[in-house]
Amino acid sequence: xxxxxxxxxxxxxxxxxxxxxxxxxxxxxxxxxxxxxxxxxxxxxxxxxxxxxxxxxxxxxxxxxxxxxxxxxxxxxxxxxxxxxxxxxxxxxxxxxxxxxxxxxxxxxxxxxxxxxxxxxxxxxxxxxxxxxxxxxxxxxxxxxxxxxxxxxxxxxxxxxxxxxxxxxxxxxxxxxxxxxxxxxxxxxxxxxxxxxxxxxxxxxxxxxxxxxxxxxxxxxxxxxxxxxxxxxxxxxxxxxxxxxxxxxxxxxxxxxxxxxxxxxxxxxxxxxxxxxxxxxxxxxxxxxxxxxxxxxxxxxxxxxxxxxxxxxxxxxxxxxxxxxxxxxxxxxxxxxxxxxxxxxxxxxxxxx
Amino acid sequence: xxxxxxxxxxxxxxxxxxxxxxxxxxxxxxxxxxxxxxxxxxxxxxxxxxxxxxxxxxxxxxxxxxxxxxxxxxxxxxxxxxxxxxxxxxxxxxxxxxxxx
Numbered sequence: 001x002x003x004x005x006x007x008x009x010x011x012x013x014x015x016x017x018x019x020x021x022x023x024x025x026x027x028x029x030x031x032x033x034x035x036x037x038x039x040x041x042x043x044x045x046x047x048x049x050x051x052x053x054x055x056x057x058x059x060x061x062x063x064x065x066x067x068x069x070x071x072x073x074x075x076x077x078x079x080x081x082x083x084x085x086x087x088x089x090x091x092x093x094x095x096x097x098x099x100x101x102x103x104x105x106x107x108x109x110x111x112x113x114x115x116x117x118x119x120x121x122x123x124x125x126x127x128x129x130x131x132x133x134x135x136x137x138x139x140x141x142x143x144x145x146x147x148x149x150x151x152x153x154x155x156x157x158x159x160x161x162x163x164x165x166x167x168x169x170x171x172x173x174x175x176x177x178x179x180x181x182x183x184x185x186x187x188x189x190x191x192x193x194x195x196x197x198x199x200x201x202x203x204x205x206x207x208x209x210x211x212x213x214x215x216x217x218x219x220x221x222x223x224x225x226x227x228x229x230x231x232x233x234x235x236x237x238x239x240x241x242x243x244x245x246x247x248x249x250x251x252x253x254x255x256x257x258x259x260x261x262x263x264x265x266x267x268x269x270x271x272x273x274x275x276x277x278x279x280x281x282x283x284x285x286x287x288x289x290x291x292x293x294x295x296x297x298x299x300x301x302x303x304x305x306x307x308x309x310x311x312x313x314x315x316x317x318x319x320x321x322x323x324x325x326x327x328x329x330x331x332x333x334x335x336x337x338x339x340x341x342x343x344x345x346x347x348x349x350x351x352x353x
Numbered sequence: 354x355x356x357x358x359x360x361x362x363x364x365x366x367x368x369x370x371x372x373x374x375x376x377x378x379x380x381x382x383x384x385x386x387x388x389x390x391x392x393x394x395x396x397x398x399x400x401x402x403x404x405x406x407x408x409x410x411x412x413x414x415x416x417x418x419x420x421x422x423x424x425x426x427x428x429x430x431x432x433x434x435x436x437x438x439x440x441x442x443x444x445x446x447x448x449x450x451x452x453x454x
Contacts, residue, residue, distance in 0.1 A: 075404050082404025083415075234440045241433050248426045255415060258404030 025231035026212070030219045035105035036235075037242045038098050039208075044243050045095035046197075048250070052088035053190065060140070062186035064179035067142035068264035075261055086258035091250055092134055096280050099127050107337040109216035110322065110330070116214055117319035119207040122200050124316050129197050134278055136189040142182060147265030148275045150185075151177045156288070159305040178267065221326070276351060283347035284308065 009015050027036060059078055061070040074081035103123060106112055112120035139150040154177060157167040173180035215226050229235055277285050287308070291300035314321065322333045406412035 072402050075402050076407070080411075086404055229441070229444060234437065234444055237433050237437045237440060241430050241437075244426045244429055244433075248423055251422060252419060255419060260404070261402040263400040 019232075022232035022236075023230055025209070026228040027231050027235040028213055028215045028219070029227045029229050030216070032105075032109055032216045032219065035102070035109065036213060037239060038102040038105060040239050041242060041246055042095055042098045042102060044246060045091045045098065045250075046201075048091040048247075049088060049095065050194075052084050052091065055084050056088060057190060062140070062183055064142070064182060067140065067182055068261070071141045071261055082258055083255060086254035087250065089259045090254045090257075092137065093279070094246070094250060096130050096134060099130050100280070103127060104337060104341065106214075107318065108334060109214075109218065110334065111214035111216060112319040112322070113214070113217065114319070114323075116207070116211055119204060119211065120319050121316060122204040122207065126197065126200050126204060129193055129200065131280060133189065133193050133197075134280060136185040136193070138278055139177075139182060139185045140189065141261055142265050143262035144265050144269070144272065145262050145275070147177060147267075148271040149277050150181070151271060152275055153277055153281070154181070156301075156305065159299065159301040160309070161302065161306075176267075279348065282351040283344040286347040286351040289351075 006015075027033070056074065059070055059074045059081065061067060071085070074085055076082075078084075106120065106123070135150075135153060139146050154168055154171045157171070158164045160167065169175065171181070171184070172178070173184045219226055276282065288301065288304050291304040293300050295303050318333070322330055324330055406415055
């Protein structure tokens with residue numbers, strides 16, 4: 001029976017080819033191997049996001065009148081709906097945290113070196129998509145907090161010269177955050193972003209398979225042959241342990257610390273004081289806040305936003321900037337990663353205080 | 354590089370904690386506290402929906418589920434550790450290589 005099914009599938013899908021590829025694929029084994037697990041952890045949380053997202057779509061209504069009520073209904077009437085929403089919300093946070101760790105580990109170990117420039121660049125775009133997922137998803141409960149935070153968030157691009165106001169209007173679907181913004185954000189969150197994410201994820205994973213796992217610069221510079229293990233089954237078994245523990249942590253956190261739902265957003269109400277974005281935007285938010293109102297004759301906000309865009313461009317083209325990893329320039333770029341981590345931590349703590 | 358690992362571990366741990374204590378979760382309360390109008394705070398909090406089990410049966414079920422989940426994780430992790438040892442042993446014996454050829 002089993003052989004029959006196997007040969008039926010083999011004839012149609014050529015499963016033995018995939019199995020052969022997986023056993024031939026090797027994973028370098030060294031003291032930095034732990035960072036390889038972050039990639040699959042991101043995939044795990046993304047899969048959980050998709051599954052719970054599908055469940056939430058069945059009950060969520062993206063209209064001005066019904067958005068907040070439908071989320072309330074999910075939390076109070078739908079069987080275990082509050083857990084589904086909590087898992088969706090927490091897995092988003094976990095996913096973004098792991099995307100940050102994944103990119104920073106690649107930055108520090110210089111795994112973006114030639115010929116992996118495009119893998120890095122697709123990864124940076126995936127980070128931006130993940131952040132935009134978080135930003136659009138945050139408005140969907142349509143409560144007072146998410147409404148005000150979105151108002152602040154969508155107002156930031158306005159500081160960009162020439163195209164700023166256009167970007168803000170494009171995001172909001174008009175001059176202000178209204179029901180149109182909600183519909184727009186819902187469409188972006190459940191339709192546009194997933195399409196882009198799946199395409200880029202496909203390219204990213206293909207590039208990793210094509211070029212193999214990168215050996216960190218530190219290990220490579222030793223000049224010795226790095227030990228390897230087969231991807232299947234040796235590495236996959238190790239990954240499964242990580243997945244199990246992460247799923248356990250995710251469900252425990254989601255059950256014991258579920259997100260609440262505030263009162264419905266009032267378009268006419270004044271914005272409450274002390275509005276802050278989600279944790280992964282806090283360091284950027286605080287950076288904007290510390291800039292003075294005017295720097296010479298230019299608005300401080302414009303300078304801050306332009307500096308952030310410039311830093312983002314440098315980050316995107318990092319593999320091309322770090323073309324001499326062994327020299328002073330390369331060491332400076334690695335040191336910049338540590339400086340960024342310390343800066344992000346300080347700014348986040350400052351923003352929380 | 355051990356330092357790098359520790360820093361990154363602290364980074365992720367911090368953000369998990371930051372997310373749980375993020376003032377966004379309680380900013381209505383914070384705003385009201387700043388203004389010092391306690392009466393509004395009570396009014397706002399009564400409108401707030403907090404996810405929780407709907408009855409004692411569901412609550413018990415959730416606790417049982419969490420216990421069962423962690424027990425399953427422990428059992429499966431122990432099982433996988435044995436599988437890793439076995440797979441590594443077979444790899445050292447070049448079992449996969451011979452099979453491949």
